[in-house]
Amino acid sequence: MSTRKQDSAGVSRRSFLTGALKLGATFGISQFLPEFALPVLGETIPGKEKLLVRSVRPTDLETPVELLNSFITPIDLFYVRSHLYTPEVELEDWSLSVGGMVGTPLSLKLDDLKKLPRKTVTVTLECAGNGRAFFDPPVAGIQWGKGAVGTARWTGVSLADVLKKAGLKSGVKYITANGADRPMGKVPDMVRNVPLEKALHPDTVLAWEMNGQPIPALHGFPLRLIVPGWEAAYSVKWLIDLQAADAEYDGFFVKTAYRFPKKPVAPGTILDPKDTAPLLGLVVKSIITTPKHGLKVKVGEKVMVSGFAWAGESDIVKVDVSTDRGSTWRPARLGKEHERYAWRQFFYEWTAPESGSHTILSRATDDKGRTQPVTAQWNQSGYLWNVIDQVRINAE
Amino acid sequence: MLNNQEVLGVLGVLGVLGVLGVRKRRENKMIQSFFRRFNRKTVKFLAISFVLGMVFCFSLKTTAFSQNSILNSQDSQDSQDSQDSQDTSGLPNSDGVEVVRDKCVVCHEADLIVQQRLDRAGWKREIGKMVRWGTKLTDAETEKLADYLALHFGKTKAGASVGLAAKGEAVFLEKCLTCHEADLTEQQQLSKAGWEREVGKMVRWGAQVSEEEKPALVEFLTGKYGVR
Numbered sequence: 346m347s348t349r350k351q352d353s354a355g356v357s358r359r360s361f362l363t364g365a366l367k368l369g370a371t372f373g374i375s376q377f378l379p380e381f382a383l384p385v386l387g388e389t390i391p392g393k394e395k396l397l398v399r400s401v402r403p404t405d406l407e408t409p410v411e412l413l414n415s416f417i418t419p420i421d422l423f424y425v426r427s428h429l430y431t432p433e434v435e436l437e438d439w440s441l442s443v444g445g446m447v448g449t450p451l452s453l454k455l456d457d458l459k460k461l462p463r464k465t466v467t468v469t470l471e472c473a474g475n476g477r478a479f480f481d482p483p484v485a486g487i488q489w490g491k492g493a494v495g496t497a498r499w500t501g502v503s504l505a506d507v508l509k510k511a512g513l514k515s516g517v518k519y520i521t522a523n524g525a526d527r528p529m530g531k532v533p534d535m536v537r538n539v540p541l542e543k544a545l546h547p548d549t550v551l552a553w554e555m556n557g558q559p560i561p562a563l564h565g566f567p568l569r570l571i572v573p574g575w576e577a578a579y580s581v582k583w584l585i586d587l588q589a590a591d592a593e594y595d596g597f598f599v600k601t602a603y604r605f606p607k608k609p610v611a612p613g614t615i616l617d618p619k620d621t622a623p624l625l626g627l628v629v630k631s632i633i634t635t636p637k638h639g640l641k642v643k644v645g646e647k648v649m650v651s652g653f654a655w656a657g658e659s660d661i662v663k664v665d666v667s668t669d670r671g672s673t674w675r676p677a678r679l680g681k682e683h684e685r686y687a688w689r690q691f692f693y694e695w696t697a698p699e700s701g702s703h704t705i706l707s708r709a710t711d712d713k714g715r716t717q718p719v720t721a722q723w724n725q726s727g728y729l730w731n732v733i734d735q736v737r738i739n740a741e
Numbered sequence: 742m743l744n745n746q747e748v749l750g751v752l753g754v755l756g757v758l759g760v761l762g763v764r765k766r767r768e769n770k771m772i773q774s775f776f777r778r779f780n781r782k783t784v785k786f787l788a789i790s791f792v793l794g795m796v797f798c799f800s801l802k803t804t805a806f807s808q809n810s811i812l813n814s815q816d817s818q819d820s821q822d823s824q825d826s827q828d829t830s831g832l833p834n835s836d837g838v839e840v841v842r843d844k845c846v847v848c849h850e851a852d853l854i855v856q857q858r859l860d861r862a863g864w865k866r867e868i869g870k871m872v873r874w875g876t877k878l879t880d881a882e883t884e885k886l887a888d889y890l891a892l893h894f895g896k897t898k899a900g901a902s903v904g905l906a907a908k909g910e911a912v913f914l915e916k917c918l919t920c921h922e923a924d925l926t927e928q929q930q931l932s933k934a935g936w937e938r939e940v941g942k943m944v945r946w947g948a949q950v951s952e953e954e955k956p957a958l959v960e961f962l963t964g965k966y967g968v969r
């Protein structure tokens with residue numbers, strides 16, 4: 346067994362090396378050598394051993410949802426989404442530039458940022474494509490199940506304080522954010538932009554700490570933009586540059602990706618980007634994390650059904666559970682921890698009334714009255730899957 | 742620590758120097774003047790390294806080869822009864838796999854590819870995106886890729902063995918379209934077990950499918966009309 350494991354690691358390492366050589370041959374070694382040095386297979390993901398590897402490089406890791414059982418997600422269980430290779434940032438060489446339509450362009454070291462007033466926000470980050478694998482017909486992209494979501498405490502400074510220092514000129518509509526990750530070949534750079542109003546909200550932060558420790562490389566060391574309540578691609582990792590601009594950034598990850606049909610379309614319809622609008626806040630959603638799907642229980646045995654519900658910038662007001670395939674619903678108890686942009690844990694005690702296969706459903710409702718749908722709104726990129734969740738349990 | 746390739750590389754360089762040294766009298770001035778700096782012993786040492794290098798090289802090759810064949814035989818045994826693909830990357834061996842390995846497993850591993858389920862049009866769009874992102878493909882390679890990807894990573898998961906499925910398709914065309922058309926089959930989405938049951942039923946109803954033909958037929962049906 347262990348020899349086979351080693352063998353396959355050896356094989357994939359070799360294929361990585363040949364890949365790296367081919368990459369060098371295709372695009373010119375000099376441009377890419379630094380990146381190859383980073384993800385050595387087998388060592389790429391230390392501290393993330395429990396996560397499902399969706400892509401080795403760029404690194405995409407999903408949390409098996411049954412492991413999500415605390416309000417704050419420990420870093421070793423926190424999912425990872427990267428469009429490009431993880432850059433190796435040295436703090437000495439790192440700085441954040443602030444430019445564009447500002448009175449005083451800035452170049453800030455981490456110590457400069459640390460002189461500003463501290464701000465901590467507790468935020469649930471969810472990949473816009475979480476649940477993509479469930480869309481039918483299937484769509485291209487990382488085939489996430491339910492586990493591209495997690496909650497952490499992010500500590501840093503308000504973005505607004507930094508922008509104030511730079512002095513925004515009139516007419517600014519977007520703050521464009523770029524990270525230190527570099528594209529390969531002609532892959533577009535991962536650049537995103539935040540509409541000014543959200544950028545100036547005091548809860549939008551530049552964070553250097555995640556759950557009380559320096560942000561790990563996979564999560565954006567040394568500095569990450571945190572845009573609370575919005576799909577997580579706004580929360581740009583490895584931040585190095587902010588630009589104040591009067592128009593939407595003209596790049597793939599703004600103009601083509603992370604957009605949603607303006608009007609619902611029939612499944613399979615491919616739209617022109619002009620018929621789509623940028624994704625903003627997350628939608629209302631819940632997932633059942635315990636019991637694990639497929640668990641066997643005894644008739645009459647008490648089972649604690651629990652999970653999480655979130656709604657981006659909105660507040661969860663209730664989570665209902667159904668144990669009769671949606672005929673009737675009963676409210677679940679909401680957990681005590683309650684923060685503005687974070688998920689709410691829910692609990693529901695259930696006893697299998699008879700032997701057989703039982704389906705348990707969860708449905709969250711937010712303070713705007715939005716609730717989870719029965720069927721998904723299909724879209725070509727597979728974003729915002731938020732159908733009523735379900736797990737099946739076998740009672741004997 | 743040096744790895745195997747690096748040891749080989751060092752020995753290779755030493756070996757070439759050794760051969761050149763032994764043959765130095767017959768070589769040109771530049772090489773002669775280069776080797777004049779070494780004494781006889783050094784040249785002998787280089788020559789011996791060359792011989793050792795060759796031996797080492799061959800032994801490595803044979804062990805690597807035997808390891809490979811062990812892996813392959815294990816894998817082909819696995820694929821007899823499982824849906825899993827034949828190599829560790831998850832890329833089944835069939836026409837077009839070489840293009841994927843050469844042109845697509847470059848910036849990322851095969852894992853990003855094998856998790857997709859797209860029809861041919863979807864794969865053409867995805868290939869187009871990757872070409873815009875820097876992949877260089879001829880038109881012929883693009884078509885070959887689209888065929889390969891749609892076959893193995895189409896809306897339904899293709900079976901492990903393409904050869905087996907091809908045999909199954911022949912059985913299907915010959916034995917399953919006598920009482921009814923293909924439409925009854927095309928509208929199904931059955932698991933492997935489901936197709937085994939269905940074929941069993943059709944055989945009980947009079948389809949002339951032999952026991953030997955059944956696995957291939959089921960492989961074909963599961964690949965083409967399977968569950969997502």
